[in-house]
Amino acid sequence: MNTQQAQRRHIDAILRYADDGSPPESPGSELIGRSWTRCLRDYGLDPSRPRSARIVTQQTLREHQDSVDEFLSVARAGVEQLYGMIARLGYVLLLTDHRGITVQYLGDQRSDRRLRKAGLYLGADWSEPYAGTCAVGTCIQENQALTCHRIDHFDATHIGLTCTSAPIRDPSGKLLAVLDISALDSPQARHSQTFALHLTQLYARMIEDAYFLRRYRNQTVFRCDASREFVQVNGQYLFAIDDEGGIGAANTAGRSLLDGRPETGDGASLTQLFDCRLRDIWSIPYDQDDQVRAFRLRQSGETLFAALIQPRAPVPTTAGKPREHSEDVVPELDRLAADDPVMRRTLGLAKRLRNRDVGLLILGETGTGKEVLARAIHAASHRSRGAFVAINCAAIPESLIESELFGYVAGAFTGARARGMRGLIQQADGGTLFLDEIGDMPLPLQTRLLRVLAEGEILPIGADRPVRVNCRVIAATHQDLGERIAHGQFREDLYYRLNGATLRLPPLRRRADRPHVIRSVLDTLVAQGRLSAVRLRADAMSALLAYDWPGNIRQLVNALAFAEATCEGGEITANDLPEECVSGCLPPADDGPAGDESPLRRALRAEQGNISAVARRFGVSRPTVYRWLAREGIALRRLPG
Numbered sequence: 038m039n040t041q042q043a044q045r046r047h048i049d050a051i052l053r054y055a056d057d058g059s060p061p062e063s064p065g066s067e068l069i070g071r072s073w074t075r076c077l078r079d080y081g082l083d084p085s086r087p088r089s090a091r092i093v094t095q096q097t098l099r100e101h102q103d104s105v106d107e108f109l110s111v112a113r114a115g116v117e118q119l120y121g122m123i124a125r126l127g128y129v130l131l132l133t134d135h136r137g138i139t140v141q142y143l144g145d146q147r148s149d150r151r152l153r154k155a156g157l158y159l160g161a162d163w164s165e166p167y168a169g170t171c172a173v174g175t176c177i178q179e180n181q182a183l184t185c186h187r188i189d190h191f192d193a194t195h196i197g198l199t200c201t202s203a204p205i206r207d208p209s210g211k212l213l214a215v216l217d218i219s220a221l222d223s224p225q226a227r228h229s230q231t232f233a234l235h236l237t238q239l240y241a242r243m244i245e246d247a248y249f250l251r252r253y254r255n256q257t258v259f260r261c262d263a264s265r266e267f268v269q270v271n272g273q274y275l276f277a278i279d280d281e282g283g284i285g286a287a288n289t290a291g292r293s294l295l296d297g298r299p300e301t302g303d304g305a306s307l308t309q310l311f312d313c314r315l316r317d318i319w320s321i322p323y324d325q326d327d328q329v330r331a332f333r334l335r336q337s338g339e340t341l342f343a344a345l346i347q348p349r350a351p352v353p354t355t356a357g358k359p360r361e362h363s364e365d366v367v368p369e370l371d372r373l374a375a376d377d378p379v380m381r382r383t384l385g386l387a388k389r390l391r392n393r394d395v396g397l398l399i400l401g402e403t404g405t406g407k408e409v410l411a412r413a414i415h416a417a418s419h420r421s422r423g424a425f426v427a428i429n430c431a432a433i434p435e436s437l438i439e440s441e442l443f444g445y446v447a448g449a450f451t452g453a454r455a456r457g458m459r460g461l462i463q464q465a466d467g468g469t470l471f472l473d474e475i476g477d478m479p480l481p482l483q484t485r486l487l488r489v490l491a492e493g494e495i496l497p498i499g500a501d502r503p504v505r506v507n508c509r510v511i512a513a514t515h516q517d518l519g520e521r522i523a524h525g526q527f528r529e530d531l532y533y534r535l536n537g538a539t540l541r542l543p544p545l546r547r548r549a550d551r552p553h554v555i556r557s558v559l560d561t562l563v564a565q566g567r568l569s570a571v572r573l574r575a576d577a578m579s580a581l582l583a584y585d586w587p588g589n590i591r592q593l594v595n596a597l598a599f600a601e602a603t604c605e606g607g608e609i610t611a612n613d614l615p616e617e618c619v620s621g622c623l624p625p626a627d628d629g630p631a632g633d634e635s636p637l638r639r640a641l642r643a644e645q646g647n648i649s650a651v652a653r654r655f656g657v658s659r660p661t662v663y664r665w666l667a668r669e670g671i672a673l674r675r676l677p678g
């Protein structure tokens with residue numbers, strides 16, 4: 038039978054199946070039948086009109102590749118290794134994204150034209166609604182590995198092919214990609230592909246696990262397996278855990294152990310899964326030969342052997358340099374806080390990481406000093422002689438942001454400067470790039486930024502060659518990036534790339550070292566020549582301490598500038614402060630009889646000196662009432678009775 042006859046026969050078989058559900062001559066499985074039904078009923082594909090392969094445009098391909106950029110860089114080694122094994126057997130290798138677009142391809146260039154025609158090519162669309170029943174598309178729909186062998190395919194042009202695909206899932210269990218190996222000229226026998234199926238599944242799992250380990254490289258990973266010998270080489274179950282043994286994420290095999298256990302749903306911990314105590318887990322040594330311990334699964338009683346994978350320490354940039362410690366004296370950072378526990382932790386971390394090239398993410402409400410902290414880290418680092426380039430991602434218009442960040446070469450577009458322009462990222466070469474309001478960066482730009490961070494090079498607009506840049510990146514935001522990721526507004530892989538460590542800045546109202554902040558902000562403003570030297574009287578200080586500072590340190594700067602401009606005699610009193618800062622510090626005026634007695638005294642008399650009752654009456658806290666008492670000079674023992 039020649040090809041045309043075989044195709045005709047295949048079309049007839051599918052038409053018969055459509056008419057009366059007669060099973061195909063050599064059904065691959067029930068799963069193939071389900072897919073044929075979807076092709077006929079759901080996608081309206083016509084078996085008598087075979088479709089040619091669809092290769093998406095370069096631009097579209099780029100977008101699909103960008104959406105799995107970090108994954109592709111992790112997968113590369115595994116994909117190449119697998120291709121090395123199968124190439125001589127006449128197979129090509131395809132890696133598609135979760136929509137079935139081929140984002141990576143390895144094949145024999147000598148058969149380029151034939152492969153392209155068959156859709157075994159970079160950019161080919163193997164989604165089931167377009168290509169009909171096929172290994173990739175059906176794997177996506179059925180969420181399982183399969184071989185689509187010859188006449189299992191829906192489209193008659195594919196019946197010479199044998200294709201085997203396995204799903205690759207992200208750590209949340211969502212389909213991330215599909216690994217496929219296919220051959221143009223396949224042997225007739227279906228069982229010839231059994232080995233292909235096992236091999237593809239094995240590599241899909243290895244790539245999935247490599248991606249899992251990359252994603253959780255900054256966390257301890259508990260790895261276990263039924264085999265003591267294999268646990269460290271290729272342990273099946275992976276769990277990213279916190280200090281309390283809480284399971285933050287699990288790979289596909291690990292999730293299968295958690296499935297169906299009500300007590301190990303959200304917030305599951307290893308001590309619920311295994312019959313063990315927390316100290317048994319942490320007693321597994323990280324760095325010694327005998328690193329494996331046995332644990333019994335609570336539900337099945339099965340024994341698994343476990344090892345711990347240590348969180349990756351940030352890589353020092355200068356070999357042999359002594360380690361930085363959080364107790365080191367670093368004046369640039371030390372001046373930012375006194376005795377506040379959150380700030381102490383933040384600055385300790387900043388000291389330890391100041392000379393490491395890990396991405397830092399600074400979180401804090403607006404005006405808490407995120408840029409000030411970023412500048413201090415730069416000044417305290419060995420990059421201090423390089424430039425500190427700050428970019429407010431929310432403030433640059435979207436149309437300009439690309440040329441501002443990446444620069445352009447001469448004549449790149451109409452209106453460009455004759456000599457081209459160095460972009461901001463390039464200006465930060467050797468120094469620090471501070472990306473403020475990173476949560477507001479438009480998605481397409483996030484993709485390009487991710488590439489800069491991953492590859493350490495930029496491509497200016499109009500340039501044909503990338504330029505290497507070596508800068509430390511510190512990002513900041515007041516937004517909840519987790520929420521933006523959940524809404525598809527922020528790239529998760531970029532988040533992980535930026536967030537080597539998180540530095541938190543508390544709001545001013547929560548800082549225990551507010552007196553230090555107030556004094557040091559005033560001193561800084563005076564030292565910078567922005568204010569003339571003034572003294573802060575005690576009543577002004579207590580008003581500033583009592584206020585809750587919704588605009589944080591920025592608002593404090595403005596309040597001090599206002600007070601300095603209005604005060605007399607070089608001394609700021611509570612009366613010189615902006616009204617909003619003091620109104621909370623004064624008992625409100627009431628409608629009672631006018632006279633010498635203040636509203637506070639009147640209230641105290643009415644409540645017979647009961648401070649809690651006075652506080653309730655004014656709707657404020659008891660400490661506020663005590664502050665009012667101090668302001669009015671009312672001693673408690675002299676309270677009106």
Ligand SMILES: Nc1ncnc2c1ncn2[C@@H]1O[C@H](COP(=O)(O)OP(=O)(O)OP(=O)(O)O)[C@@H](O)[C@H]1O
Nearest residue numbers: 373402403404405406407408409558561590591594
């Ligand atoms: N420790 C400090 N000492 C003196 N001034 C400070 C300090 N921290 C912040 N400031 C001042 O407060 C203002 C706000 O600081 P900064 O711009 O760093 O805050 P931010 O958190 O980055 O704000 P946004 O979220 O709006 O970008 C600036 O004028 C800055 O100079």
